[in-house]
Amino acid sequence: MEGERPDPPDVPSAAHLMLTRYISDLQDADTPANPIQPKWHTGRLPNSKQGDGKPRLLLMGQRRSGKSSISSVVFHKMPPSETLYLETTTRITKDQMHSFMDFQVWDFPGHLDYFDPAFDVDNIFGEIGALVWVIDAQDEYLDAINRLNTTILNLQQHYPSINVEVFVHKVDGLSEDYKSDTFRDIIQRVQDELSDNGYENAPVSFYQTSIYDHSIFEAFSKVIQKLIPQLPTLESLLNSLCSTCRIEKAYLFDVLSKIYIATDTSPTDIGSYEICSDYIDVIVDISEIYGWDRSNPDAQKTGDSSAQDVSGDSGNDDAESLITMEKKGSNYLYLREINKYLALICIMSEDSPTEKKALVDYNVSIFQEALQKVFQR
Numbered sequence: 001m002e003g004e005r006p007d008p009p010d011v012p013s014a015a016h017l018m019l020t021r022y023i024s025d026l027q028d029a030d031t032p033a034n035p036i037q038p039k040w041h042t043g044r045l046p047n048s049k050q051g052d053g054k055p056r057l058l059l060m061g062q063r064r065s066g067k068s069s070i071s072s073v074v075f076h077k078m079p080p081s082e083t084l085y086l087e088t089t090t091r092i093t094k095d096q097m098h099s100f101m102d103f104q105v106w107d108f109p110g111h112l113d114y115f116d117p118a119f120d121v122d123n124i125f126g127e128i129g130a131l132v133w134v135i136d137a138q139d140e141y142l143d144a145i146n147r148l149n150t151t152i153l154n155l156q157q158h159y160p161s162i163n164v165e166v167f168v169h170k171v172d173g174l175s176e177d178y179k180s181d182t183f184r185d186i187i188q189r190v191q192d193e194l195s196d197n198g199y200e201n202a203p204v205s206f207y208q209t210s211i212y213d214h215s216i217f218e219a220f221s222k223v224i225q226k227l228i229p230q231l232p233t234l235e236s237l238l239n240s241l242c243s244t245c246r247i248e249k250a251y252l253f254d255v256l257s258k259i260y261i262a263t264d265t266s267p268t269d270i271g272s273y274e275i276c277s278d279y280i281d282v283i284v285d286i287s288e289i290y291g292w293d294r295s296n297p298d299a300q301k302t303g304d305s306s307a308q309d310v311s312g313d314s315g316n317d318d319a320e321s322l323i324t325m326e327k328k329g330s331n332y333l334y335l336r337e338i339n340k341y342l343a344l345i346c347i348m349s350e351d352s353p354t355e356k357k358a359l360v361d362y363n364v365s366i367f368q369e370a371l372q373k374v375f376q377r
């Protein structure tokens with residue numbers, strides 16, 4: 001299950017040169033090197049009144065479309081079946097998330113008209129990173145689309161940089177044909193309305209989601225990724241790690257929410273995300289039983305053996321690192337806790353990855369150092 005970090009192995013120089021090069025470039029890592037501004041909102045929130053730069057996600061949509069369920073399942077680990085007993089939301093519910101980055105999730109009651117002059121529209125939309133609009137695909141959705149269209153058109157006039165993320169939700173109960181027809185129909189209706197009003201390139205994206213499978217986590221991963229300014233740097237680091245160690249797919253996960261904040265740029269499929277996400281559950285369960293409270297400074301001072309860094313790496317504040325190799329069909333999974341919030345999971349299909357484990361360990365530790373410079377916290 002766990003292994004000690006070995007002495008740096010005798011690796012081919014090209015292998016670690018590639019990653020160390022990224023470290024030396026990292027002074028600029030906060031700002032993507034590309035001078036072209038990304039078309040999505042980067043979470044920097046230049047208009048932020050508080051200037052706290054904490055992206056805010058708004059959850060909006062019709063009554064009973066599933067907004068509170070999504071927030072409870074993704075951010076509070078509520079089992080999906082328990083959402084049946086959620087009460088209707090009557091006031092705006094604000095959740096503060098403290099994870100690899102701080103952000104807020106605001107859950108809106110379904111019946112509110114946000115553009116009513118009684119509301120301080122600037123206070124609601126002035127500082128947001130993304131608007132997640134939830135449509136119940138099992139219900140009559142024309143009203144929902146009309147409201148969505150009105151909202152997008154309003155936003156386009158006053159806050160054109162806000163990402164609108166449309167979740168076509170509750171697709172679990174639909175047949176494959178009906179599901180794809182509904183999805184296409186919704187996209188068509190929104191795009192027609194936008195182009196009729198001259199907004200061809202509005203930042204609107206669509207996802208099929210359900211709280212009963214991994215789709216909601218995958219969709220949220222993509223929403224959150226657009227708010228991470230360092231995303232291009234993270235992707236480059238992961239690409240480099242994959243090519244150096246011949247890893248098929250690497251994900252950087254936020255352990256608690258199971259959102260992946262970055263992956264290498266090879267094609268993603270939901271199957272590999274599911275395997276990794278289930279694996280995180282296993283690790284979280286095991287570390288709840290056998291883990292230790294790393295925030296306890298006394299334990300380190302007294303040299304309590306239960307609080308030792310399992311990696312044996314005593315200079316590292318985010319000390320615990322966990323290495324696992326497991327055979328899953330023909331694939332192997334490698335997990336390493338990167339810091340308090342993040343874990344790296346790699347999928348490999350080598351015949352015998354144990355032979356190159358030292359190389360992977362070494363490169364992952366370099367990746368870990370690089371990441372600490374990208375995410376200061």
Ligand SMILES: Nc1nc2c(ncn2[C@@H]2O[C@H](COP(=O)(O)OP(=O)(O)OP(=O)(O)O)[C@@H](O)[C@H]2O)c(=O)[nH]1
Binds near residue numbers: 065067088170
């Ligand atoms: N089948 C299915 N049901 C879902 C899904 N997500 C939510 N639900 C159900 O939808 C119902 C309404 O969910 P809520 O989360 O309360 O909806 P809401 O949008 O917050 O509703 P308001 O608070 O009234 O605005 C609950 O019974 C949930 O169990 C889903 O993905 N699939």
